[in-house]
Amino acid sequence: MQNKLNEIKEKVLPAIESAKTLADLDAVRVGVVGKNGSLTGLMKELGGLSVEEKKTFGAILNTVKTEIMTAISDKKQALETAELNDRLASESVDVTLPVRPTHQGRIHPITQATEEALAIFAQMGFELAEGPDIEDDWHNFEALNMPKNHPARQMQATFFFPNKNLLRTQTSGVQIRTMENKQPPIRIVCPGRTYRRDYDATHTPMFHQIEGLVIDEKTNLANLKSVLFEFFKLFFETENVKLRFRTSYFPFTEPSYEIDLGGAMANNIGKEWLEMGGCGMVDPRVLKNCGIDPEKYQGFAFGVGLDRLAMMKYGIPDLRPMFEADMKWIKHYGFVPQDIPSMVNGLSMNGGKKCD
């Protein structure tokens, strides 16, 4: 019996090893442990042996059987792995082919710059105020200390409607409306569309301004200068900012100043100073027009061009394409919608340019 077992083992183990397919392997298995298998036959012979022999040969038989079954199982796993690998190899695709197209839209740089400015002013405690594009004479001129026939009206080429209403030449009407409806303290910024009859390389008939207004019992010109200084530093993300107030004239502020920006942003384009907008202390007549006591309250107002801010910060060379809705332009200069300006991530990350 021992000899028979050795014979089976020597015959079967190489057969397992040389099996090429799972079917081959299974045939080997059946030949050994199947109904008529060689081992099965020996098992049957066990019944005719003595108890002692049964014990001895039974143990040996089991060992051999285990050895063979393990070999079959190992081989089976190897063959299955090889088969899977072959299948996977045949399923290979060209992963360098492009993906299915999707859309990723963009946010306009003027909107982005506006939201950046708001994030900064929010930190200083300014609230956002808005108002209508079509204004009446009172809110655009008269309340701002520009009575009819005032020469300053000619400083702003105005669009009119037949009913004598007009397209606001500045967002100052929003300031007036705010003051008419609320007593100080007031601390607001008003961004928005503004309109003047000008159309050339550096002027568009519609443009965007952000104005600020602070009215309380003590705010002065030094506060105004600090607010603008901090704003420009934060907005342009540079410490290299110089600010100059140049005496000027606006009917609604007294004293009035032009805001000149120097430092990195001006030097970038080979200038010492860049005109950014106007500002001043709110004229007492304007306060009075809005029902605010100029003896008790005082404050400042400023206005800066948002289109200009966006162009300077983001290197946009021309003004006009900002309003032409050209897909290539927006894809190039626009911002991905996830890039929400905030003071915790450095305003705009300006990342994700290659999203689509």
Next chain:
Amino acid sequence: MRLSLTTLKRYLETTATPKEIADKLTAIGLEVEEIQDLATSLQGFIVGEIKSVEQHPNADRLHVLRVFDGEKDLQIVCGAPNVRVGLKSILALPGCLIPKFNEELKAGVIRGVESNGMLCAEDELLIGEDHTGIIELDTDKPAGTPAAEALNADVVFDVNVTPNRPDCLGVKGVARDLAATGIGTLITPKTSEIKGTFKSPVDVKIETPACPIYTGRYIKGVKNGESPEWMKKALISAGLRPISALVDITNYLNIAECRPLHVFDADKLTGNIIVRQAIEGEKLQALDDKEYTLMPEVAVIADEKSAQSIAGVMGGVDTAVSADTKNVFLESAYFNPVDVAKAHIKTGAESDSCARFERGVDPASCVADNITATQMILDLCGGEPSEIVIAGAEPDWHHEIDFNWNEVERLTGLKIAPEKMQTILKSLGFGVDGNKISVPSWRFHDVKLPADVVEEIVRIYGLEELPDAPMRPEKLSAGILLANQSRERTVRRALAEQGLNQAITWSFCDSKLAKYFGSKGVRLENPISSDLDEMRPSLVVNLLSAVARNQATGTNDVQLFEVGPEFYSDKVDEQRLVACGVRAGNYLPKSWNEAVRSVDVFDAKADALRALKAANAPDNLIIYRNAPTWYHPGRSGAFQLGKNIVAVFGEIHPQVLKAFDIKTPVVAFEVYLDAIPMPKNKNGKMQSAVQKSAYQAVIRDFAFVMDKGVEAQKLLATIQNVDKNLIKGVSVFDVYEGDKLPEGKKQIAVQVVIQSMDKTLTDKEIETLSTQILNFVTKATGAELRK
């Protein structure tokens, strides 16, 4: 205003350089936009003297010159006809930038002869218009002298004078401001009373409040020749053309002292002068060669026959002085700014005088300036003056301001010593008496309040010492935006996520296109151009124009959106905020793994829904087929909340596309953000508890056959309403119309998700619900299960 340094120096004694003066002017509010300085623009140009002239060997019209540059002779080829030995002209050497061409001169060979420089004509240097020959210098300056010096060139500042400073439309006013800064000393020319030798034969009567005071003087026996060189030069520097001594005197005093004057040829006047309002239809042939038809709002200077000038604006041809004028009547008057502005606007006539009067000239200097002008006429034209004629009286310009000297620090934060403040005010002509500040006559138009006085002090003192005073929020806040402001921002970002690109387009559009979009005719009175003449009635107008522009430049598939106002009236606040988007061409670019398809109504609907969701619109919106006329009537819809339309969407009507010359399909949506109510949540930002069942969900499919007219919206709502607790979801997974169904029928296949919150449903319960669904649907829509 063009301010000549030479004229300035007649009023200001100073050694400051042009650059220093310009910087100072800019700092005190008289912004210098440009300095024209020949010493700079003609850098390197010198005086050259012609030593010999020979005919060019190869060209009839050219000469070969030897020109002395102060050290040596240069050979120069020149085409000017006026070359001659001994003539001094302006010589440009190689390397000089020729102003007219803005190009560097190079040595070269002209028709085979070497030329090492150029003699210049006036126009080439931009100092005049003459191009008939080279400049002929009449100078004893030797060859080699810098050109600017030999030309006796003036420096001209282009000063931006703000409307509140009419006094600085005269050189004297600018000089006064500069003197206050300490950069020089003001020179005040002395005038002494002129004794008239006879009574003026022309008298003056004022019949209108437009003219508070009118002074005149008759001067007989004048000779109106050319004015002297210095005056001509002053006028040219200021951008004016010298005409004749009498005219030049008035123009000069206008620019030098902001004193508009007029001189009538007295022999052409009929009787006395009457200052009155014009008669309706009265005509005047004015000095600008135009005939004006006047109206009663316009004040005129008339003689006893008719209007002879528009008061403060322009004189008439009939009484103008000429070379033959013998006797003149001089006018030095004050007209109210509002009246002159009215005359300007009503007649459209413009002049330097008008520009000054309407901003406000010195009301107290009519008499003094009458004397100054008379003296100048006597000096330059001779003649014999009458006694002065004065009608009316100076308007009351005296004005005192109670001034608290702390006001400067209160408004600006600057600490300035009171003595310093007083010195500044006095140097500007203000009177200071304790707390009383009296305003000089030439500033009475502008300085009225303590804040105005603060500005005067601070602009001269400067802001170098202004302290830092950062502002911090009075209270911390988690957000400064109102709910609707914040919502607008969310909608914009959501639409960009949706694949649309944000555009910002004009608020106005072409009325010819607006008519397709329910135009309410909100026209501008003075549009910038005829194709931007109406306020946009819908944002779709400009986005469609943008689609057309993009397609014309090769971008066929367009995805744009804008959030902004549309206008339905020219009244204040009759505008509404709209989120609008368009898609044109193919939905996605052609790709190897995705079939290409054109944009369709469901793309627009998806975009609209995305915007509505971002805006937190309620769920119970109903779709009606009542989109506006610019949409395809069968492929469009409107989302309504009760009666209110909150959004519309659809394919754009083919006729509209035709008007824009767009050849591809375009879909659009408009979401009316103002019409969407702000969500109310009594628990603030807290969410309700999540509803999640632990029991198995069952999915049942139904294929319903119904009339084509039955809307999916109704089918889905009916199923949902069968049992709101058990039916967790209904979706459409197939729609079929075609041969396999009877005429007029369609099939909609829906999948229903059924799940109980508290048990596993039995087969029987599910069966019962299925039967209910079928019954409800059949009852509501007439649909039956497909057999």
